[in-house]
Amino acid sequence: MAPWGKRLAGVRGVLLDISGVLYDSGAGGGTAIAGSVEAVARLKRSRLKVRFCTNESQKSRAELVGQLQRLGFDISEQEVTAPAPAACQILKEQGLRPYLLIHDGLRGTLSLSLFPGVRSEFDQIDTSNPNCVVIADAGESFSYQNMNNAFQVLMELEKPVLISLGKGRYYKETSGLMLDVGPYMKALEYACGIKAEVVGKPSPEFFKSALQAIGVEAHQAVMIGDDIVGDVGGAQRCGMRALQVRTGKFRPSDEHHPEVKADGYVDNLAEAVDLLLQHADK
Amino acid sequence: MAPWGKRLAGVRGVLLDISGVLYDSGAGGGTAIAGSVEAVARLKRSRLKVRFCTNESQKSRAELVGQLQRLGFDISEQEVTAPAPAACQILKEQGLRPYLLIHDGLRGTLSLSLFPGVRSEFDQIDTSNPNCVVIADAGESFSYQNMNNAFQVLMELEKPVLISLGKGRYYKETSGLMLDVGPYMKALEYACGIKAEVVGKPSPEFFKSALQAIGVEAHQAVMIGDDIVGDVGGAQRCGMRALQVRTGKFRPSDEHHPEVKADGYVDNLAEAVDLLLQHADK
Numbered sequence: 001m002a003p004w005g006k007r008l009a010g011v012r013g014v015l016l017d018i019s020g021v022l023y024d025s026g027a028g029g030g031t032a033i034a035g036s037v038e039a040v041a042r043l044k045r046s047r048l049k050v051r052f053c054t055n056e057s058q059k060s061r062a063e064l065v066g067q068l069q070r071l072g073f074d075i076s077e078q079e080v081t082a083p084a085p086a087a088c089q090i091l092k093e094q095g096l097r098p099y100l101l102i103h104d105g106l107r108g109t110l111s112l113s114l115f116p117g118v119r120s121e122f123d124q125i126d127t128s129n130p131n132c133v134v135i136a137d138a139g140e141s142f143s144y145q146n147m148n149n150a151f152q153v154l155m156e157l158e159k160p161v162l163i164s165l166g167k168g169r170y171y172k173e174t175s176g177l178m179l180d181v182g183p184y185m186k187a188l189e190y191a192c193g194i195k196a197e198v199v200g201k202p203s204p205e206f207f208k209s210a211l212q213a214i215g216v217e218a219h220q221a222v223m224i225g226d227d228i229v230g231d232v233g234g235a236q237r238c239g240m241r242a243l244q245v246r247t248g249k250f251r252p253s254d255e256h257h258p259e260v261k262a263d264g265y266v267d268n269l270a271e272a273v274d275l276l277l278q279h280a281d282k
Numbered sequence: 283m284a285p286w287g288k289r290l291a292g293v294r295g296v297l298l299d300i301s302g303v304l305y306d307s308g309a310g311g312g313t314a315i316a317g318s319v320e321a322v323a324r325l326k327r328s329r330l331k332v333r334f335c336t337n338e339s340q341k342s343r344a345e346l347v348g349q350l351q352r353l354g355f356d357i358s359e360q361e362v363t364a365p366a367p368a369a370c371q372i373l374k375e376q377g378l379r380p381y382l383l384i385h386d387g388l389r390g391t392l393s394l395s396l397f398p399g400v401r402s403e404f405d406q407i408d409t410s411n412p413n414c415v416v417i418a419d420a421g422e423s424f425s426y427q428n429m430n431n432a433f434q435v436l437m438e439l440e441k442p443v444l445i446s447l448g449k450g451r452y453y454k455e456t457s458g459l460m461l462d463v464g465p466y467m468k469a470l471e472y473a474c475g476i477k478a479e480v481v482g483k484p485s486p487e488f489f490k491s492a493l494q495a496i497g498v499e500a501h502q503a504v505m506i507g508d509d510i511v512g513d514v515g516g517a518q519r520c521g522m523r524a525l526q527v528r529t530g531k532f533r534p535s536d537e538h539h540p541e542v543k544a545d546g547y548v549d550n551l552a553e554a555v556d557l558l559l560q561h562a563d564k
Contacts, residue, residue, distance in 0.1 A: 144425070182472060
């Protein structure tokens with residue numbers, strides 16, 4: 001492989017995945033990945049432009065950012081590109097009224113209005129008499145009943161529209177690997193004989209909107225993520241460079257993936273930032 | 283299309299799908315499809331050999347047959363080819379200990395021991411320290427937690443083995459269309475990057491074992507089912523003829539399926555039996 005100086009030459013902007021790069025989600029708000037709080041701070045003090053680019057679709061951006069701030073991260077809602085707002089724009093533009101197969105927010109003794117989950121992102125969306133389905137990382141809300149409701153909505157439509165917020169296979173929580181939205185998207189695709197429209201990584205439109213927000217061209221940008229297909233492969237197909245961190249859902253076999261080869265593999269975000277501050281923008 | 287006399291010439295044996303052909307399952311044991319009770323009786327009084335060939339994997343054969351008998355059908359356990367017993371044979375032969383992602387039987391006020399569901403078919407199988415996953419039509423037991431358990435078992439294995447009892451997309455209950463095991467099989471395939479082994483229709487071994495049980499060759503047999511792909515396409519690939527009934531999960535678009543063309547479409551089992559008694563075995 002070429003030396004880092006060559007691989008990172010001319011980088012002006014950095015897209016950062018969140019889950020598995022900044023922190024591992026889980027009970028009690030999850031835990032920061034060692035060195036990541038300082039790495040984000042150093043990156044933001046540098047001349048490099050930074051944008052957070054996540055497929056998080058279980059929490060609203062406000063909740064996600066709040067959780068990260070409590071872990072010590074310097075991050076605001078305005079710096080985050082996430083799929084739910086992008087999906088809302090599509091729904092409004094196309095006059096679509098979704099059945100929402102999404103996470104129902106924190107339940108139990110806490111008030112739903114305090115922790116409404118991703119549902120709050122769809123507050124302004126008409127969900128009466130649905131003419132499409134939006135599927136997100138619904139976690140425990142992926143019950144048979146909810147999946148069957150979504151399936152029945154789709155089968156009643158002449159031209160079924162299924163919008164999926166990302167298509168990740170799984171992610172890592174502090175307690176272990178967890179099924180993401182992708183497997184459930186595939187289930188509905190097979191059941192109905194249709195193809196979903198993916199909003200989020202690895203959709204090129206999604207990466208482009210993140211780059212636009214920081215005014216950086218694809219060839220001047222590097223994506224840092226833990227997902228060899230969604231983060232690394234997706235970014236590269238947009239003309240960006242991409243590094244995979246060996247944290248989060250990373251598995252050793254990723255370094256020998258049959259289709260995707262990262263521009264570099266690093267132990268964690270801290271190492272990636274070391275390398276970027278040393279070699280980028282030269 | 284050729285006249286029925288030509289299409290049904292030389293038929294000596296009939297394989298009958300159960301759900302959607304004999305009855306629609308649902309609350310209170312489901313309902314017989316009009317004319318089917320008499321049609322089965324007439325078929326069994328004829329010289330044609332009859333075998334029931336089902337992908338039912340939510341109930342045990344004993345429960346299924348009991349339910350059908352209560353609806354008036356002349357059927358015994360020994361006449362039914364079903365995927366759970368076939369899967370048990372594979373598990374024993376290959377020394378596999380499954381995590382069972384299957385229906386948990388009737389719950390609530392009824393004793394589990396009276397209605398144990400398909401789980402009773404696996405009574406003799408060692409499920410400790412699992413080294414594979416068996417997935418069936420689990421219905422409400424397809425919770426996120428159970429799916430994630432199956433996923434985690436597979437991800438821990440060096441060579442993950444997923445055995446699926448059928449791969450149907452959906453079936454029809456009296457209350458509407460319901461997701462079958464196939465979509466959930468696809469979900470785990472995608473999550474783990476693997477391919478499931480399907481036991482049941484449309485697997486050729488499964489059709490062959492049903493034919494063997496009645497001593498009829500494939501070219502002398504006709505399959506009658508409501509599933510254009512699993513029943514009709516599967517049987518035809520084994521060298522059988524196949525009729526689709528316009529009951530159960532049948533949809534008008536099935537008659538213009540891009541890949542599968544039945545040897546005939548009939549309104550229901552009663553019409554199929556009329557035609558068979560008139561034209562077969564000549």
